[in-house]
Amino acid sequence: QVTLKESGPGILQPSQTLSLTCTFSGFSLSTYGMGVGWIRQPSGKGLEWLANIWWDDDKYYNPSLKNRLTISKDTSNNQAFLKITNVDTADTATYYCARKANYGSYFDYWGQGVMVTVSS
Amino acid sequence: DIQMTQSPASLSASLGETVTIECRASEDIYSNLAWYQQKPGNSPQLLIYDANSLADGVPSRFSGSGSGTQYSLKINSLQSEDVASYFCQQYNNYPPLTFGSGTKLEIK
Numbered sequence: 001q002v003t004l005k006e007s008g009p010g011i012l013q014p015s016q017t018l019s020l021t022c023t024f025s026g027f028s029l030s031t032y033g034m035g036v037g038w039i040r041q042p043s044g045k046g047l048e049w050l051a052n053i054w055w056d057d058d059k060y061y062n063p064s065l066k067n068r069l070t071i072s073k074d075t076s077n078n079q080a081f082l083k084i085t086n087v088d089t090a091d092t093a094t095y096y097c098a099r100k101a102n103y104g105s106y107f108d109y110w111g112q113g114v115m116v117t118v119s120s
Numbered sequence: 121d122i123q124m125t126q127s128p129a130s131l132s133a134s135l136g137e138t139v140t141i142e143c144r145a146s147e148d149i150y151s152n153l154a155w156y157q158q159k160p161g162n163s164p165q166l167l168i169y170d171a172n173s174l175a176d177g178v179p180s181r182f183s184g185s186g187s188g189t190q191y192s193l194k195i196n197s198l199q200s201e202d203v204a205s206y207f208c209q210q211y212n213n214y215p216p217l218t219f220g221s222g223t224k225l226e227i228k
Contacts, residue, residue, distance in 0.1 A: 037217075047156075047164065047207055049217040062216040063121075096163055104170065105211035106154035110163040 035100030126220030
């Protein structure tokens with residue numbers, strides 16, 4: 001059974017760095033073809049893809065935020081991480097991690113999401 | 121970037137009806153398209169991948185079709201549990217992966 005769960009700070013101030021953790025089970029990020037992605041959704045709005053990390057440590061970022069994003073993984077502990085630097089109110093959203101399907105870059109399992117508010 | 125234009129933005133239909141949601145890509149995406157369902161207060165769930173393949177556990181009243189730049193999601197015999205927002209996503213050419221803006225489906 002595949003599960004993913006996000007964790008984060010809940011609230012932070014503008015200019016701070018947002019650190020998110022995705023803890024998953026039911027698959028391994030050392031398996032060929034596997035990957036984890038981060039997607040966010042402001043309240044009442046659409047989905048925005050942020051970054052993917054693959055089993056071989058390949059990383060892909062949304063160019064619109066690339067300079068601010070860092071994705072990483074801890075394969076032995078079944079975790080993936082995302083850092084976003086210099087946050088502002090526009091980064092307020094629910095952040096999801098999701099498993100990238102083995103044979104395509106769509107997401108076949110999603111976490112429940114973690115809400116992050118940026119406010120002074 | 122590949123732009124995904126989804127229509128309609130909202131849709132109201134009666135129980136038992138058939139509804140269709142469309143997604144148009146700004147260039148050929150060679151059927152590398154997924155559809156997701158997001159029920160109120162929940163995370164998105166995969167419905168369709170590779171434009172027309174049903175994800176595990178998804179009822180057969182959902183179907184996907186299309187090719188090139190034009191794709192559609194059809195829901196037959198609309199049920200109350202189908203009230204949700206629906207999003208398409210292309211994965212042919214990235215970064216970035218891109219989503220449609222979503223369709224909110226309500227029961228009339």
